[in-house]
Amino acid sequence: MYYSPYRNQRKVPSRKGYLVPFFVILCVGIIGVLIFNLWGFIFGGRSVNGAYLHILQGSVQMKTWNTEDFFGVSSDALVLQGDEFKTSADSKIIAEFFDGTVMRIAGGSDMVLSVIDDDENSSAISLLLVSGKVWVNKVYSQTAGNTVLEIRGDSVVAKSDKQSIFDFENENDEALRVVAGDAIGIDVLNEAGDKVVDSEIVGVGQEIIFTPDVMQSYWGFRSPSVLSALSDAFKTGEFYLWNIGEDKNPTKFIKSTTGDGQFERVEPEVIVPVELTVDTDGDGVFDAPAPVSDVVNPDATKTDTVKVETPVAPKIVGAALTVVSVGGGQPDDKGVYQVTANPAVIVGNPNGAVAIVVNGLQLKKFKAGDKTWSYFANIDYGYMKEGDNVYEIYGLDKDGNKTPITTIKVFYKKPAPVVAPVAPTNEVSPATPTAEVKSE
Numbered sequence: 001m002y003y004s005p006y007r008n009q010r011k012v013p014s015r016k017g018y019l020v021p022f023f024v025i026l027c028v029g030i031i032g033v034l035i036f037n038l039w040g041f042i043f044g045g046r047s048v049n050g051a052y053l054h055i056l057q058g059s060v061q062m063k064t065w066n067t068e069d070f071f072g073v074s075s076d077a078l079v080l081q082g083d084e085f086k087t088s089a090d091s092k093i094i095a096e097f098f099d100g101t102v103m104r105i106a107g108g109s110d111m112v113l114s115v116i117d118d119d120e121n122s123s124a125i126s127l128l129l130v131s132g133k134v135w136v137n138k139v140y141s142q143t144a145g146n147t148v149l150e151i152r153g154d155s156v157v158a159k160s161d162k163q164s165i166f167d168f169e170n171e172n173d174e175a176l177r178v179v180a181g182d183a184i185g186i187d188v189l190n191e192a193g194d195k196v197v198d199s200e201i202v203g204v205g206q207e208i209i210f211t212p213d214v215m216q217s218y219w220g221f222r223s224p225s226v227l228s229a230l231s232d233a234f235k236t237g238e239f240y241l242w243n244i245g246e247d248k249n250p251t252k253f254i255k256s257t258t259g260d261g262q263f264e265r266v267e268p269e270v271i272v273p274v275e276l277t278v279d280t281d282g283d284g285v286f287d288a289p290a291p292v293s294d295v296v297n298p299d300a301t302k303t304d305t306v307k308v309e310t311p312v313a314p315k316i317v318g319a320a321l322t323v324v325s326v327g328g329g330q331p332d333d334k335g336v337y338q339v340t341a342n343p344a345v346i347v348g349n350p351n352g353a354v355a356i357v358v359n360g361l362q363l364k365k366f367k368a369g370d371k372t373w374s375y376f377a378n379i380d381y382g383y384m385k386e387g388d389n390v391y392e393i394y395g396l397d398k399d400g401n402k403t404p405i406t407t408i409k410v411f412y413k414k415p416a417p418v419v420a421p422v423a424p425t426n427e428v429s430p431a432t433p434t435a436e437v438k439s440e
Contacts, residue, residue, distance in 0.1 A: 058091020100141025353395025
């Protein structure tokens with residue numbers, strides 16, 4: 001019988017035959033996940049942590065992560081982690097971050113969004129200011145106060161993990177200035193920029209400027225005295241005045257209702273002041289207009305008259321609040337606090353009150369149970385002026401009842417400019433020539 005060696009042999013599949021279907025399934029799965037995520041990003045309204053750049057003036061050039069080319073962006077552009085953007089010399093930019101932090105960016109600035117992180121337990125923003133200057137407001141939103149914000153310059157890193165308003169610059173020198181809120185910590189790096197050699201705490205109303213000579217002192221492990229009060233040159237500058245105006249009356253933006261993803265600028269609301277004419281609660285404060293007993297519609301009959309009840313005055317209960325110090329000092333023999341610091345910090349005891357009100361403003365940072373309260377009388381925000389100032393302070397209990405009013409008088413005098421002493425010259429007077437003595 002004829003026998004073929006190939007007759008009953010089976011073809012054994014190669015390893016390649018097993019791997020190809022596996023790779024096909026894997027690729028299909030990856031493509032499916034990418035399509036699903038893309039669909040959700042475009043149509044599902046998923047939130048993306050980043051910042052919206054609102055261009056009030058000028059222009060912005062941006063470079064996205066892992067690319068090399070800059071391109072122009074329109075107002076309300078979304079910038080994400082890893083993106084870098086540059087502002088034109090004449091620009092005014094407002095950046096709104098995912099947590100409510102507001103940052104205003106000066107013209108001629110170059111910035112990189114190094115880290116933007118928001119997980120369930122904490123949020124963090126890390127920025128590299130290559131050049132330029134920024135103004136940060138973390139007091140608009142409680143969530144912004146909880147975010148750890150770091151801004152790095154060439155040789156220093158500023159860090160804020162509470163509610164603060166501050167200015168950070170990296171131009172000819174690096175500078176940090178704290179305008180309001182909580183103090184800011186700043187780390188000084190070594191020449192290589194990879195280690196911290198010293199740290200400073202900058203309080204409200206203070207500035208610190210890192211000149212080349214100052215940096216040499218830090219690098220030589222000599223801690224220089226660099227903290228000072230906010231300079232007049234800074235407080236009269238265009239960038240400062242723009243930001244102070246925005247902090248008092250901020251420009252707001254809302255998403256357009258047309259569904260085009262753009263923003264609409266909302267003009268600040270103009271609040272008409274109420275004329276104070278009547279002391280309604282007997283506490284000596286003229287706090288409301290005279291109540292009207294009858295409001296009549298002139299086009300209606302007499303039966304359309306509406307009776308308006310006179311509001312019930314709150315009760316005066318408990319002990320008056322105690323003022324401990326103003327600007328760290330005590331009153332003079334006339335009971336007036338003399339201060340030269342701006343802001344002048346008013347510190348007191350709550351005496352059991354759950355809320356503190358100073359000149360009609362309730363202190364946001366004071367919480368029930370705190371042992372002390374503080375009020376920053378800042379001349380830049382209109383909370384103090386040169387000369388005489390009067391502050392009326394009272395507390396509220398849990399039912400809204402007021403304590404008796406504590407009134408203090410503060411006299412603010414602008415400090416005289418510090419004149420640097422003139423270093424004595426070490427010139428040596430020429431020696432008087434001695435007469436030559438001739439020997440006989």
